[in-house]
């Protein structure tokens with residue numbers, strides 16, 4: 323028998339959760355986790371937690387638009403119907419599809435807001451059934467192999483972080499580029515990680531076609547396997563030309579937000595790899611759908627993360643990664659990056675960058691509400707159509 327529930331309350335917590343000291347100094351572009359967490363309560367009293375991370379340069383969302391969308395149209399859609407406990411991947415897709423997504427103004431799609439509510443709803447429904455996400459997204463592998471990721475903006479900071487992460491024993495590495503001193507940066511990283519490690523770079527759309535060609539040709543000496551988002555959304559039309567040069571595998575991140583983006587990328591085969599991220603794409607359902615489509619199109623993909631995400635997104639990502647076996651997986655930095663995580667157990671990678679499959683109700687991590695409240699810059703609540 324299908325068991326259905328009604329959501330009675332949604333609380334929204336925009337966070338400012340500082341990074342650990344060493345990362346704060348090494349990365350000048352971001353010094354704190356700015357996730358927005360959602361606490362969703364069902365009529366039976368069971369609570370679920372979700373998380374989304376606003377990135378204005380990706381979906382156009384900010385903490386403020388997330389709060390507006392979650393307490394407005396998304397909560398309306400949530401309260402308007404009953405929700406069945408999911409027992410299959412198809413049920414997860416249905417839940418995600420039935421929650422509204424908003425667009426307009428600066429917002430390309432309210433995917434981070436959608437992700438936060440969808441995760442909270444799925445977590446609550448799974449907990450009502452006393453089941454784990456892993457009971458539905460059956461793990462193809464007990465272990466997930468994470469990549470090291472370096473987002474430092476100086477060469478000195480890059481070296482410092484690389485040396486620290488080298489101790490973990492990662493096989494796969496990704497480095498943020500797009501700065502004047504990238505030559506020095508990549509030389510330093512390759513020297514630290516050794517010749518056998520795989521190296522990806524992320525340009526976050528910094529280059530023109532000509533710049534990308536020139537740099538990638540020069541950096542062949544550093545063994546750059548993949549370049550992520552070399553050109554950006556505004557130069558998307560040039561991506562196929564860059565791919566044809568075969569200077570490195572081409573991955574897309576900011577240029578893949580909507581279903582229309584994916585359709586266009588598949589149509590002209592403009593890339594080799596998709597960077598799927600839960601918050602960017604709107605949560606579990608849309609990420610699973612993108613992955614299924616990619617399989618059908620014989621397109622490879624990786625599962626990315628948001629820098630500074632908490633244990634909620636890391637745990638959900640861990641389940642998805644164990645189920646899908648993407649080419650690369652990023653995330654689970656947890657207490658390596660955050661001054662304090664908000665879960666009752668660490669969701670971080672261990673030696674070799676390995677994360678074990680999580681068990682336990684929901685996503686397998688229990689949120690410590692006092693910590694969330696301590697790092698929240700405000701709280702917003704909406705129940706049965708009334709907000710305060």
Ligand SMILES: [Mg+2]
Pocket residue numbers: 524526550551575576597
């Ligand atoms: Mg990226």
